[in-house]
Amino acid sequence: GAVVSQHPSWVICKSGTSVKIECRSLDFQATTMFWYRQFPKQSLMLMATSNEGSKATYEQGVEKDKFLINHASLTLSTLTVTSAHPEDSSFYICSALMEQETQYFGPGTRLLVL
Amino acid sequence: KQEVTQIPAALSVPEGENLVLNCSFTDSAIYNLQWFRQDPGKGLTSLLLIQSSQREQTSGRLNASLDKSSGRSTLYIAASQPGDSATYLCAACNQAGTALIFGKGTTLSVSS
Numbered sequence: 001g002a003v004v005s006q007h008p009s010w011v012i013c014k015s016g017t018s019v020k021i022e023c024r025s026l027d028f029q030a031t032t033m034f035w036y037r038q039f040p041k042q043s044l045m046l047m048a049t050s051n052e053g054s055k056a057t058y059e060q061g062v063e064k065d066k067f068l069i070n071h072a073s074l075t076l077s078t079l080t081v082t083s084a085h086p087e088d089s090s091f092y093i094c095s096a097l098m099e100q101e102t103q104y105f106g107p108g109t110r111l112l113v114l
Numbered sequence: 115k116q117e118v119t120q121i122p123a124a125l126s127v128p129e130g131e132n133l134v135l136n137c138s139f140t141d142s143a144i145y146n147l148q149w150f151r152q153d154p155g156k157g158l159t160s161l162l163l164i165q166s167s168q169r170e171q172t173s174g175r176l177n178a179s180l181d182k183s184s185g186r187s188t189l190y191i192a193a194s195q196p197g198d199s200a201t202y203l204c205a206a207c208n209q210a211g212t213a214l215i216f217g218k219g220t221t222l223s224v225s226s
Contacts, residue, residue, distance in 0.1 A: 046213045093157060101210060103207075103213075
């Protein structure tokens, strides 16, 4: 089946630093990727929709200047958490849409901001 | 706005029992519905996907049903095993190519 990777899988950083998370579709092209966030004991919540070659669409309540998304190629989308704070600590999961039909999920990135 | 609810939030059963996990959604005009498994600290494993035109899907000991008119889906696990212990997430897709809307999950514990 289709494979989506995320890097890094774990990151611990100091408050105020920026963290970049990569999401790659390894064996298919994805014009659309989604970024979700999951807080402990909570469900996955959509943060933004990433479209190759255009600006991302953010969900209500998600700060676009804080969570920068770049979908520069058909196999790569990046999420940068700028000036991270402890409340940004969460599990970030991306998914890539194959043939505009099926979503394949990455393994997730756990972010801990101290 | 689509909302997905899963009941119960947690479930403990002895090994060998058959069990049912419930998922309800508020907007019946869904494109498909998917069940996932999530192990602690891990990503998602897709279990079953039911298209809106389908009533059920089966994979091994798992059977998922879909009743759009009542806004419900169930995941049936036969002969549960300790290895089935995980959180099970239900997610609805309203239109092709759009993001999934997840429930909060049911955390299953199967004791040996």
